[in-house]
Structure formats: C-alpha cells, structure tokens
Amino acid sequence: MDNSVVISAGKKLNITKSVAHEDLDGYPKVIFLAEGVAVFNERIELLPLISDFLTDYRRNYSDQSVKTYANNLRYLVKYLTTYDDNHVGSKRDDCLMTVHETEIQKYFDYCRNNKNHNDVEKPSISGKTLSNRDATYNRFFSEFLCNPPAGYKLMREDNPYGNGSLVVAAKESLIKPALFNDIEALLLVANNEREKCLIQFMYDSGVRRGEVESILQNSILQLSRESRKSIIVDYSTIQISSDYVAMEIKGNKGRGREAKFRNTVVSKETINRVQKYHSTLEYKKQKRKWGNTPIPAFLNQNGNPYTEKSVSKLIKRLSVRALKFGLINTMLSPHKIRHGFGAMLLNSEDLGKTQLDRLLLLQQCLGHQSLTTTEGYTKIPIGVWDKLVDRNGIALKKYQLMRKLKNRTRLGGDK
The missing domain is CATH 1.10.443.10 (Intergrase catalytic core)
Structure with missing residues (x-):
C-alpha cells in the first residue's frame, strides 16, 4: 500500500478503497491530514495507537526512522490479527493494548521460521532485523503505552517489555567497506x-x-x-x-x-x-x-x-x-x-x-x-x-x- 505511512503537513489522502465505505454511507473519498503521522493497515484503516506514538516520536527523529518504526509495528499487528487466536478479528491496532510478551515471542519465532501457519514457504528474517523490530516494540510499550510522554494518557499498566528485550541480540557483524x-x-x-x-x-x-x-x-x-x-x-x-x-x-x-x-x-x-x-x-x-x-x-x-x-x-x-x-x-x-x-x-x-x-x-x-x-x-x-x-x-x-x-x-x- 503506497499510503500505509503518511507523514503530513496538510496532505490530502485518497481513501476511496477504505473498508469504511462498506459500513458508512457518505464516508468521504478524500481526507485532509493535519501535521503529524498517520499509519494505515492494508485495509486502509487508521491505526490510532501507532499513529499517536509516531507523531510524538517524529519530534526528535528523522522521517526515515519514523517509517521504519511504522512498518515494524504494522508487521506485528498484521501477524497478531491474522495468526494469533487471542487477537484474530481485533480491530485496527487494539491488539497492542492486550498483547502478552509470550505472544510477541511467538511472532519472533514465526519470523525466524521459513514457513507460515499454512506451511507455505516464506523468507525467514535475520537476527539483526529482529533486533531492530524488538527495539521498536520496546520503545513503543516502554516509552509510550506504559509510560506516556507529556500530553498523552496512560494506555496500559502491564508492560510486555518490563523485563527487557524479548529476542537474543543479533551477533555483531563486521563492517564491510568498499575498497x-x-x-x-x-x-x-x-x-x-x-x-x-x-x-x-x-x-x-x-x-x-x-x-x-x-x-x-x-x-x-x-x-x-x-x-x-x-x-x-x-x-x-x-x-x-x-x-x-x-x-x-x-x-x-x-x-x-x-x-x-x-x-x-x-x-x-x-x-x-x-x-x-x-x-x-x-x-x-x-x-x-x-x-x-x-x-x-x-x-x-x-x-x-x-x-x-x-x-x-x-x-x-x-x-x-x-x-x-x-x-x-x-x-x-x-x-x-x-x-x-x-x-x-x-x-x-x-x-x-x-x-x-x-x-x-x-x-x-x-x-x-x-x-x-x-x-x-x-x-x-x-x-x-x-x-x-x-x-x-x-x-x-x-x-x-x-x-x-x-x-x-x-x-x-x-x-
């Protein structure tokens, strides 16, 4: 989806394919985004928790970093709402309010495996990439949902990252320069x-x-x-x-x-x-x-x-x-x-x-x-x-x- 992550300062977004049209008559075909970050799933539904987190995060970090964090969080939400029995059918990014650390660890196991739940071949994900996603989730829960910045309310009490990282750190790779x-x-x-x-x-x-x-x-x-x-x-x-x-x-x-x-x-x-x-x-x-x-x-x-x-x-x-x-x-x-x-x-x-x-x-x-x-x-x-x-x-x-x-x-x- 081309507009899965929108970093905006007054940008118009075409949402004619949004599933909202199935339930609401007269739903607008174009919305106007104020200053901030809007993250959408593949059904073109706004993911409010992730969007709020990244709007605050963007004040101190680059837009490229924002996009990386957005995609990392979208991957987790998609897995939970597709494969995890406790979260299948969960709307938008609500699953992030109740996901347990063991469920996040199962997601990392899924990433390492070269087959999905239907035994269809898929590429496995490297340890370095998993560490990057793990760091994203740690910050999201530890510095936003469970310990909100000024201006945001506390969203959840228990922190799945309360005991630190949920994956083993990737082995340090040597720098390979162009000679x-x-x-x-x-x-x-x-x-x-x-x-x-x-x-x-x-x-x-x-x-x-x-x-x-x-x-x-x-x-x-x-x-x-x-x-x-x-x-x-x-x-x-x-x-x-x-x-x-x-x-x-x-x-x-x-x-x-x-x-x-x-x-x-x-x-x-x-x-x-x-x-x-x-x-x-x-x-x-x-x-x-x-x-x-x-x-x-x-x-x-x-x-x-x-x-x-x-x-x-x-x-x-x-x-x-x-x-x-x-x-x-x-x-x-x-x-x-x-x-x-x-x-x-x-x-x-x-x-x-x-x-x-x-x-x-x-x-x-x-x-x-x-x-x-x-x-x-x-x-x-x-x-x-x-x-x-x-x-x-x-x-x-x-x-x-x-x-x-x-x-x-x-x-x-x-x-």
Whole structure:
C-alpha cells in the first residue's frame, strides 16, 4: 500500500478503497491530514495507537526512522490479527493494548521460521532485523503505552517489555567497506565525468546518499580556494594538512526536526576534480535553469539534483556493469562507500598522530553521536589494508589515493 505511512503537513489522502465505505454511507473519498503521522493497515484503516506514538516520536527523529518504526509495528499487528487466536478479528491496532510478551515471542519465532501457519514457504528474517523490530516494540510499550510522554494518557499498566528485550541480540557483524579497487571499478565503467566525480566525492567525504543533494556548487568553489582549515574534535584541535579541506555537511534531520551540521575531511584532489567538472560545457548548460537559486554541485543528465533514490540507482547500475566485466566480486551500495571512507581515513597517518586521534576525527566526519559506533571501524579485517599500500608496502595517504583514483579514471573525451 503506497499510503500505509503518511507523514503530513496538510496532505490530502485518497481513501476511496477504505473498508469504511462498506459500513458508512457518505464516508468521504478524500481526507485532509493535519501535521503529524498517520499509519494505515492494508485495509486502509487508521491505526490510532501507532499513529499517536509516531507523531510524538517524529519530534526528535528523522522521517526515515519514523517509517521504519511504522512498518515494524504494522508487521506485528498484521501477524497478531491474522495468526494469533487471542487477537484474530481485533480491530485496527487494539491488539497492542492486550498483547502478552509470550505472544510477541511467538511472532519472533514465526519470523525466524521459513514457513507460515499454512506451511507455505516464506523468507525467514535475520537476527539483526529482529533486533531492530524488538527495539521498536520496546520503545513503543516502554516509552509510550506504559509510560506516556507529556500530553498523552496512560494506555496500559502491564508492560510486555518490563523485563527487557524479548529476542537474543543479533551477533555483531563486521563492517564491510568498499575498497579502493572497488571504487576504481565503478569509475572505470562510468560513462561520464559527472558520475565519476560524484562517486569519488562520496568515497572521499563519507557523505550519506541523502546528503548529496545539499552539497552546493558554491561550497565546492570556496573549498577549492582554501589551503588550510582546522577541525575541532572533543576540545582538541586537529590541524588538517594543506592536502585536505574541512567541509561542512548538512546532515539528515535529527532531534528537534533541525538539520545536523558536521565537518568532514575532503582531499583537494577530489575538490579540484569536481571543480574542473563544473567548468565543463555540460554543467554550465545545466545550471542555467537554476537562475539565482543555489545550484547543487552534482546534477544528473537532466540537470536535476541527485536524490537519495537516484544515488542508489546509479551505484546499483554501475555495480551490475562492473560485475559483468569481472571488476568487482559483490554489489556495492552507498553505505559500503561510506564505510570505505571510514577505513581509508583510519589508515591515513597524516590525519592524526595516533589511532585515537583518527578515530575521534572519524566520529566527527561521520556524525556519530557515540564513539562506540565509530569503533566498529577498528574491527575491519587486517587484510583490507593490503589494498591501501604502494608497491613498497607503505600505506598511501588518503589524498594520495584520491590522486591515484583521479589519474587512473580520467577520460580524455569526458562530457
């Protein structure tokens, strides 16, 4: 259902297929949603408990997180009202008012099993995904129904999560970064400089796919003129060498519904490559449509900015092409490229005197709230580093890798 989760600020929703039409004559075909979150089941019935929870939750978290939580809760409700004898026939999301912890555990067992109750084959769900759903349900019951925020009434006394998690935590998985050779492969199969510049910039900056659209041409121009800039990390100043620039990134929306800004370290080699692309006839023609509006640094063939989805599609398309030519062994993704940035920075000894210095810098560049999250990058298998050394076995600096990448992937006839 396309409108199962509606995050609205005055949006009209077509509900002509709602089951409410079966019982109520004259039920409206279109409803107008006020500010907030509305979650619907497959029968296009509003799920009020979940909607209220996520309307409050959205004040401090991103819309993508809201959608993930909404779907996790919808999955539980659908299971309970379809397969659990105590809740079959329960209306909307009323089952969440009485569901017991053992019934939620049965749902997790159902997810692990590769057959449903009719012995029909279905895909089983990984432990990591189950842990994510478990965390959603824990927050819903512990911080909303059973311990409501200001402005909401207490909905139920007993908490199925009163004793903590209901699933065994998923085993910690090692970060699998895109390596230098992987990125080089994507650039080699790209047909134009705009795609090459975008992927090299993502690899060199660690930006998320959803942040690409906010990178502006004017920011690249200003950075190309800078020679030195410092980054402040945990009350200490890390001086970045003249081979890099510190770039401010407008992060995805977080707490308080406000943009989160952070600094990351980008090699001058990459900035210069992007700046050179901006001087091409193609880019100059595309930017005319923007007039006096701030111009995105990366525009697709139609002169539109790269969105979160279009970035993913681009990397998927190039990965398929690189796999076909035998240049890579597995599909790449925007997040693997971001992981590749982390691995590269930690191995670049000119970006901090110690591993801890580089770890703190990486935390700042990636926008992690907790250093524990960043520490996952220190557990990357040592074999990965073999890809980041020169012929003499000496580890290449980050800017040297970017120079190498630029020189080996340029096309004389780039558009």
